[in-house]
Amino acid sequence: MNNTFLYIITVLIWGSTWIAINYQLGDVAVEVSVVYRFALAALTLFIFAYFKKLPMQFSLYQHGLFALFGVCLFGINYVLLYNAQQHINSALTCIGFSSLMLINIVNTRIFYKTKITKQVYFGGAFGLFGIVVLFWPQLSDVELGAATLLGLTLCVMGTFSASMGTMISIRNQKNHIPVLPANAWGMFYGAFFMAIVAVVKGKAFTFSYTFEYISSLVYLSIFGSVIAFGCYLSLMTRIGAHKTSYANIIFPGIAVIISTFFEGFVWSSYTVIGLMLMVVGNLIVLSKPRKTKALKTSDKKVITA
Template sequence: MKSAALYLATVLIWGSTWLAIEFQLGDVAVEVSLFYRFAIAAILMWAFVLMKKLPMHYSLRDHGFFALLALFNFGLNYLVLYWAQNYLTSAMASIAFSMLLLMNIINTRLFFAKPIAKRIYFGALLGVMGIASLFWPQIQQFDLSNGALVGLLLALSGTFVASLGNMVSVRNSQRNIGVLQGNAWGMLYSALGLAAYVLVSDVELTLNAPSSYWVSLFYLAVFGTVIAFACYFALLKNIGPERASYVIVLFPLVAVVLSTLFEGFEWQANTFMGFSLVLFGNAIVLTPTRQIKAFFAARNLQQKSSVPS
C-alpha cells in the first residue's frame, strides 16, 4: 500500500508538471525560474529536516555526490528540459522523457554491473521506433533548424542527464543516506549553483511576471520538486530503479491528457502509433520474462478450455 501511494502521487504530480512548466516560459529567464524553484524547495526541505532533527553531517566524499545530484537531478537536466519545451508541447516532451526508463536500465548495468535481460533490447527497439514515429515529419525533413527536432534532441539530452542523477541517488541510498537528507543537500547546492550562474550571466533577476507564473512556480517547487522527488527517490530506495521506473510509463498518460485539454494538442496517425510503441516498449522492459510467459500460458489454456470437445 505504501508503494502504491508513492506511485500514485509521483505519477499524478510529475504528469501535471509538464503543463505547469509551460507557464514558466517567456516572461522570466529559464535560469532565473529554476533558481526560484530550487531556492523555495531548498528552504522547505531544510525547514523540514531541521524540524525533524534528522542527521545532516556527511563526509566530504558524500558532499561531492550531493553536488552531482544537484547538477544532474536538480539543475542541468531541468535547464535543458525547459529549453526543450520552448519547441515542444508538454505532451511530446513528457513522451520523450519516458526514454529515462531505458537509460536507467543501461546506466544501472554500467555503474552497478547489473545484467540486462534480453527482452529489454526488444522493448528498447520499440521505444526508439515510437520516438521516431512521433517525430517522423521532422525526421523526414532533417534540419537542425527545425524546432521540433531541436526540442527532441534537447529533451533526450536532459533525460540522459536525469538518468545520471538517478544513479547518484541509488549510490546515496546504498550508503544509507536518507532520501530527505540527500534531497535537502542536493537542492541547496542546486539553488546556490543556479544563483552563481545567474549572477555571472547577463540574465535579469526579475519579479515582474503574471500570477499564472507564480502559481505554477510554487506548484513546481512544492509538489513537483519537494514532494514528487521524495516519493520517487523513496521508491528507488525501497524497490530499485527498474521497478520504480514504472512511473515513467504512466506519467506521460497524465501529461498527454492535460496537454490535449489545455494546449490543444492534436492527435495524428503518427502520434497514436508513436505513443503506443513507447508505452508498449516500456511495459515490456519493465515486465519480467516469467510474467510474460505466465500470461501467454494462461491465455493458451483459456483458449483450449473454451474450444468444444
C-alpha cells in the first residue's frame, strides 16, 4: 500500500471509532472493554500470522520491548486518558491528545536525531489552532480550576505514553521486526496490563450480549486496532512520526463530519473555520518541500567576443 492510502485509511477509521466507543459505554466497565478489544485484536493478528507463516518467536529482550510498547500504547495511554475525561470534557481531551504531534517531534529528535523542517512546524500550528477553533464553543465555558488542570495533566501524560509507544515501534521496525508480529505481541501485553488494572480497580469482567456492544467491539478490534494501528505504525517509519502524527489532528474533523450525518450536528462558523485550518495544515505538513536548484559554476558557459 502506498503512503497516501495508509494515511487516508488511518484517518477515516479513527475518525469513526468514536461512534463504536459510544456503544461500548454502559453495562461493561471501560477498562474491561479495552481488555476485550485488544485481546480480540491480538488473537486476530496471531491467527493471521499463523496462516501466513510469519515469524512469531523472538528473544527475551525483544519480548521486553514488545511488552513496553504494548503497555505504553495500549495500556497506560488509555488508563490516563479515561481518567482525564473524569475531570475535563471531550473537547479538552481531544486538544490535549492532539499535542501528540509536538511530543513526537521532540522525541524523534531526541531518540533518532530526526531533523524537522519549518514546514512541519508551520502546518502543525495551523492544525492545532484549527482544533481549538473547532471546539471553541465547548472550550469557552471551561473553568480553569484544580480539576481542569488535573485532567489536562493526565491527558498530556497519556499522550506522552502513546508517543513513547510509537518510538519503541519505530525502533522495532528499524531492527527489522515486521509491524504485524510486533503489534500482535504488543496488543497481547497491553490487554494483559489492562486486565491487571481492571482487577486492581475492582472491575467485574462482565459482558454485554447485545448486537450494539458486540458489533462495536468487533469494529474497534478489527478496524480500530488491527487495521488502523497497522497503517499508522507503518507510516511512522515510512514518512516519520512527526508527519504521521498529524492524523491525530485531522481525525476529530472527520468525526465532526460523520456526526453531521448520524447525529444531526449543526455547523457554525467555528466548525467551518476550524476544519479549513486543519485541512490547510494537513496539506502543508504532507506536501513535498520544494527543492531549490543551485546553478553550478561548471555548467556556466563563458562567451568571449
